[in-house]
Amino acid sequence: MINTDEVIADLDKRRKLGTAFEDILQAAVHGLHELDERFHWTGIYELFPDNVLRLGPFIGAPTDHVFIGVGRGVCGTAVAERRNINVPDVRLVSNYLACSTETRSELVILIRRGEKIYAQIDIDSHQVAAFDEGAVVQVQRVADWLASLYDSRERIGRAP
Numbered sequence: 517m518i519n520t521d522e523v524i525a526d527l528d529k530r531r532k533l534g535t536a537f538e539d540i541l542q543a544a545v546h547g548l549h550e551l552d553e554r555f556h557w558t559g560i561y562e563l564f565p566d567n568v569l570r571l572g573p574f575i576g577a578p579t580d581h582v583f584i585g586v587g588r589g590v591c592g593t594a595v596a597e598r599r600n601i602n603v604p605d606v607r608l609v610s611n612y613l614a615c616s617t618e619t620r621s622e623l624v625i626l627i628r629r630g631e632k633i634y635a636q637i638d639i640d641s642h643q644v645a646a647f648d649e650g651a652v653v654q655v656q657r658v659a660d661w662l663a664s665l666y667d668s669r670e671r672i673g674r675a676p
């Protein structure tokens with residue numbers, strides 16, 4: 517087990533070393549997954565300009581939901597409604613897209629800077645209501661760190 521300070525320190529180190537963007541995302545997913553033994557599937561979906569979320573790095577069982585349109589499922593609804601979503605029991609959500617039949621709760625935290633949504637962290641647990649306030653705060657800290665990474669990449673990519 518590791519804590520969020522360690523995850524963020526590791527990400528800071530990689531960023532200073534100039535590690536490739538995709539490798540930092542991968543490291544973030546690994547770090548998040550290790551934060552809590554109740555996290556059974558941890559991944560990042562990136563939002564593309566065609567309003568489709570595409571699965572990036574993840575840990576856990578392979579999923580059929582590699583592409584999710586904005587407005588579909590829990591992940592797409594979070595983007596459409598521009599808010600984080602914490603589902604204590606996925607069996608009670610009608611538009612839930614199943615990744616694993618074992619999943620009971622799901623957390624989606626947006627990676628955003630103000631109005632700009634870059635991506636999202638999606639975590640599934642086999643336990644009902646796994647995402648208590650403490651867990652949400654930890655995941656949010658990593659999401660905020662990643663938002664700053666996406667933001668700086670976008671500014672570097674922009675013409676002067």
Ligand code: SME
Pocket residue numbers: 557579581584588589590591592611612613614615616622638640
């Ligand atoms: N459950 C999500 C789909 C992603 S998989 O769980 C990894 C949803 O309803 O959007």
